[in-house]
Amino acid sequence: MRLKILIGAMMGLATISMAAGTEASAADLLSQQCVACHAVAKPDKVSLERLWDRKGPDLYYAGNKFNKPWLVSWLQNPSTIRASGVMYAKAVKASGDKSVDLVDLAQVPAHPKLSAADAATAADLLMALKVDGLVTAGAFKGEPGGSMAPMLFSKLRGCTSCHTAKSGDKPTSGPEMYTAGDRLQPDFVHAYISNPQKFDAHTWMPTLGLTDPDLQKLTAYISTLKEKK
Numbered sequence: 001m002r003l004k005i006l007i008g009a010m011m012g013l014a015t016i017s018m019a020a021g022t023e024a025s026a027a028d029l030l031s032q033q034c035v036a037c038h039a040v041a042k043p044d045k046v047s048l049e050r051l052w053d054r055k056g057p058d059l060y061y062a063g064n065k066f067n068k069p070w071l072v073s074w075l076q077n078p079s080t081i082r083a084s085g086v087m088y089a090k091a092v093k094a095s096g097d098k099s100v101d102l103v104d105l106a107q108v109p110a111h112p113k114l115s116a117a118d119a120a121t122a123a124d125l126l127m128a129l130k131v132d133g134l135v136t137a138g139a140f141k142g143e144p145g146g147s148m149a150p151m152l153f154s155k156l157r158g159c160t161s162c163h164t165a166k167s168g169d170k171p172t173s174g175p176e177m178y179t180a181g182d183r184l185q186p187d188f189v190h191a192y193i194s195n196p197q198k199f200d201a202h203t204w205m206p207t208l209g210l211t212d213p214d215l216q217k218l219t220a221y222i223s224t225l226k227e228k229k
Ligand code: HEC
Pocket: 029, 030, 033, 034, 035, 036, 037, 038, 055, 056, 057, 058, 059, 071, 075, 079, 080, 081, 082, 083, 087, 109, 111, 112, 114, 122, 175
């Protein structure tokens, strides 16, 4: 009888320490598997060299940027966001007739894929990474963009020279926008397009000096761009 209690207690202890073990490694998931390519803390110094050398986009403000359900799903099944340029600047090759530069996708390594459990853990840890003063909650008023919004994006404000709004369009140098409605928080979109240099002084996207009505319309439009399921 005593022995049984003792074994029971020991087993209880074993379960507790195992649970503690998994928890410790869960908290370390980003530092163990992600920091080789991503900044998960605000870098002390930003420089053009850092931007050029980094192996992946910054994640230290991930909690201000992403929608959590998108993170959970993308981390299990990552798709290409920046089909050319930016991170892949070093993988550019000339086309057959040398008229344009193409990305040599063979040189772009596939993103690590996480299990459902690790993706959920990583998403929780990423959503906790926030930086004060970058994104203003409620900056996007939530009103529909209206019929001019797609025109602003494609023609009037020239976003399509660097971003694609439709899957299958010719890859451009900026992140694709056709899943941006799933991926990005509207207040982040508003903040980013009003001043990309606030996020990184050297980032390639120019500050376009948009008025707030245009920012509202563009944010509303971008938020409707979702992957068809
Ligand atoms: C070998 C380098 C590498 C490792 C390791 C890596 N990533 Fe990435 N990650 C990238 C690159 C490159 C991209 C950009 C992909 C694209 O734009 O198509 C990216 C994109 C992302 C994005 C989208 C970011 C954005 O701004 O669009 C998230 C989120 C992300 N990674 C999370 C993680 C997590 C979590 C881990 C660790 C489990 C991880 N990554 C490990 C290279 C890496």
